[in-house]
Amino acid sequence: MLKTRVIPCLLLRDEGLVKTQKFKDSKYVGDSINAVKIFNKKEVDELIFIDIDVSKNNGEPNWEIIKDLASECFMPLAYGGGIKSLEQIEYLLKIGVEKVVINHKTLEDPDFIRKAVQYFGSSTIVCAVDIKKNFWGKYLVYDHVKGKLTDIAVIDYVKAIEEMGAGEIFVNNVDREGTYSGFDLDIIKSVTSAVNIPVIVCGGASKLSDISLAANAGASAVAVGSLFIFQGPHRAVLISYPTQKELKEII
Template sequence: MLTSRVIPCLLLRGRGLYKTVRFSNPKYVGDPVNAVKIFNEKEVDEILLLDIAATPERREPNYELIGDIASECFMPLTYGGGVTSIEQVRRLHRVGIEKVCLNTAAFQDRRLVKESCDSFGGSSIVACIDIKKSFFGKYEVWINSGKTNTKEDPIRYAGELARLGVGEIMVNSIDRDGTMSGFDLSFLKSICSAVDTPMIACGGAGTLEHLSEVIGTAKVNAVAVGSMFVFHGKHKAVLINYPTLSQLEELQLANVSS
């Protein structure tokens, strides 16, 4: 039985939840507190909350809203977006965040990554790498919510993040975000083979089979899922959903600790 987690990934913009396609065209999908309450009822093990507007708008996290969401969340909550200092990491932990996800700031300031891991423990720090394939088929790291191409090789960068002590690395495919077309299995297999740090796959989930494939083929430790858990049917009506325990067990996705 596999022990990989299946994590709802919620995108925060302002005070609402949105869903994007390839990091563009955000569509409103509901209120974050209500979504968390529904996931509570479905006994989700963990939630990932990413503020996709904080970094582009050059503002820090909305601690009041995050605290309201965390107070309703019965499971561990990971937050990312607009985090640029160790004091912000500390404040997020104080309002109820278990893990802090660093993306743009991690790339721009390796000292922040190291200091955060040293101060709070690597298990409380997740590094996110947004990747996109170039016209020539080369994978590159993008930052600033997918607006800035660093030209960095993601596998080399992941190795550096691992050496800095992060507990997990999330690999988020811009090309597959919101498409529900399946994961980039080849790349995920390559990065998981090259770096020992636990990996979270994000970008492309559309079916339970997609989850089974990425865990079985790439050997990721967790899967972060957006559209699949907020949309339903061919017309993509908004409906918060999550697989039942029996469905996860049938696909050998259930966490042993559940």
């Protein structure tokens, strides 16, 4: 098994698959179920699906599409979006989701994470944190529901997440998401040095060597979107994933 996991990160809007850039300008890229079937054939070890609208709309997760995704997946599935209650987590696990990614609820109610970990175990709970630089170049936690920066320092926040008992931290760099600009290795090193739990990093991969750099900076897993969805200078939609040989060469 590879020491660093390489995970396709797919964005849901309604039942379709979309891709964004810096959390804006979403582009429809295809059918989510079809994407799962392709990744099944490519023997991907794990998938992350994030519904990008449900929390903003204060809605319920799209249970039917999540059921379909979970039943189609041959690999462990992590889902995030609109999680507000322990009952929702319980139902997600019941229908086949293995990990639950919680973002905005953590900002609102840290005690919710503690309760979730108590009921379902730390290995089930992934806390997501969106990060973005302020005017002075300091990374702060970004609230994607309100669409603005908080005043919370990233390192303070990830330490708090670890103290809450979460099993993993998913760090998504808003400034680099969908830009092919490479990972910010300095913030990856800072985050991974600050906590003792696994850190998944996302935002900026442009080539396979970027995954290697993120792994060497301390990431336990690298989540990738655009690199595995688009091909060529015109960003044509063509879902891909490295072979096991390629992954072993870079990690």
